[in-house]
Amino acid sequence: MPIQTPLYRFVGECVQAAGLICLMITISDGPEKDTRMVEFIVIDKPLVYNAILLKPTLNALKAVVSTYYLAMKFPTPNGVGIFRGN
Template sequence: MRKTCLLKFLVVDVPSAYNVILGRPTLNTFQAVVSTYHMKINFPTPGGVGEVQGDPLQSRKCYVEAIRKGQKRNVDDASDQVPPSKKGKTPEGENTEETETPAKVQPAEELLNIEIIPENPDKTTRIGSHLGEEAKKEITLCLQRNADIFAWTPQDLEGIDPQIITHHLNIDPSYKRVK
């Protein structure tokens, strides 16, 4: 089964455990139903229901590789050991080979809270603790000089069209309402 829709998409060159990320607008365009547990996407087509089936083993390999790459970038990580996972079955009942389970992802460094508005200690953000003193000072000053562009509450979002920031349910008007 096939379905073709014209979509706008963004290509980015960043490390990721995913080959593609489909957002809600795309899923809504396809009227898709997603099941992360079953690793499936179902969508209506003129000839019936189309289905995209994920591959659990490939998914696990991509995830492990993404974690490995993340660990290589983390210079403070003293241990590169990854505990093995237990053998199990995929949702389709297939046996999985013993694979490595990635260690939990940790921040590369601790972060420092800095006050953006010194008169208001609740208005803070965080910066890296491993920055040099001069860099910390410059970043803090830059953030404080530009404190007026931070939106701390929805009321601070003046001048933004409500159509952009208002949530709408994507409901087919031909369906009967149910309470």
């Protein structure tokens, strides 16, 4: 979907969004996983990150994030799911 929201990169540069897309994502694997529909704003710029999950998504997942351990924990019907970064 088209979107007219300007975004500001970490260095303060203004970037025009290419659009908005809703994607089904699955976080983690095995029985302790969660699948959600998430809105992503698409930009046409090289970045270090493939995707950034913001507070609304993290709140919907009831996630707890640890930047020190590069991990995120979230409750599921089958126990606590853990997603680890690298």
